[in-house]
Amino acid sequence: MSEWFNETLHSGYGQRLTMDKVLFRERTEHQDLVIFENAVFGRVMALDGIVQTTEGDEFVYHEMLTHVPILAHGRVKRVLIIGGGDGGMAREALRHASVEQVTMVEIDRSVVDMCVKHLPSISNGAFDNPRLDLQIADGAKFVEETDGKWDVIIVDSTDPIGPGEVLFRESFYKACKRCLTDGGILVTQNGVPFVQGSEVTNSFDRLGPHFDDVWFYTAAVPTYQGGLMAFGWATDDSALRQRPVAEIASRFAGASLDCNYYTPEAHVAAFGLPAFIRRLM
Ligand code: AG3
Structure with missing residues (x-):
């Protein structure tokens, strides 16, 4: 019998996955890291008891946090990823030939190293790509101190507990705004509203003063159990999320991406929010 991985994110509700083979388990400098094999989802990476990515379903998250802002914007040259240690976000951003440079700022070197070793399909060579500038640093400090500018900033964080908490503060959103070019877009991992509704409310209130x-x-x-996951969207150009499907489709064709989740129709539809999420805003 395999040991169970019991996720600890919510009280009174949880998911469990069999650890059919544990590939790595250690306390890094910043958090608890485990990588294991599961019969349904393939290799799974968890931080502090919370699933971060799996080979089986990572494509949904990584495609939607890259291609939606990049194709909505239309002329993205520079992308900044905050977090993203497994390399999935860098992999998808680098698929755009128009993207000249992806800067990725990850706080935990062990996550990068162990994902390259035990989960190579996620980064799929992204860390060897000369267009990737990987910095091992605190993302919140980085955006405060840099004088760089980016067209798209992607916050690929953990939940607002532990090292990820600073990435949900108003001061962080303000600093991100300063690092965006005119018409630039900030997108964020914003939790599963059905069980983490306050994350939507908090981010909405904290982004509002700056965008x-x-x-x-x-x-x-x-x-990421509980139904729909929310991705935060913040920009000064309100036309960007209202682009018609035909316009997105022609950019998508031009980019010749072969996707597993993303389609121009899914892109446009993703902005249509159910009432219970609207009420959190
Ligand atoms: N970071 C997002 C993990 C979210 C987990 N939260 C949850 N289940 N509500 C993923 C990192 C992948 N690159």
């Missing part, structure tokens, strides 16, 4: 257009879009990621 003219704050919204959310959604997708269901099976191992």
Whole structure:
């Protein structure tokens, strides 16, 4: 019998996955890291008892947090990823030939190293790509101190507990705004509203003072249990999330991406929010 991995994110509700083979388990400098094999989802990476990515369903999350802002914007050259240690976000951003440089700021070197070793399919070579600038540093400090500017900033964080907490503060959103080019877009991992509704409310309230257009879009990621996950969307150009499907479709064709989740129709539909999420804003 395999040992169970029991996720500890919510009280009174949880998911469990069999650890059919434990590939790595250790306390890093910042958090508790485990990588294991599961019969349904393939290799799974968890931090502090919470599933971060699995080979089986990572495509939903990584495609939606990259292609939606990049294709909505239309002329993205520079992308900044805060977090993203498994390399999935860098992999998807680098698929855009128009993207000249991806800067990724991850706080925990062990996550990068162990994911390259035990979960290579997620980064799929991204860390060897000359267009990737990997910095091992605190993302919140980085955006405070840098004088760089980016067209898209993607916050690929853990939940607002532990090292990820600073990435949900108003001061962080303000610093991100300063690092965006005109018409730039900030997107964030914003939790599963059905069980983490306050994350939507908090981010909406904290982004509001700094951006003219704050919204959310959604997708269901099976191992982020509870239904739809919310992605935060913040920019000064409100036209960017209202682009017609035909316009997105022509950019998508031009980018010749072969996706597993993303389609121009899914992109546009993702911005249509159910009432219970609207009420959190
Ligand atoms: N970071 C997002 C994990 C979210 C978990 N939260 C939850 N289940 N509500 C994923 C990192 C993948 N690159």
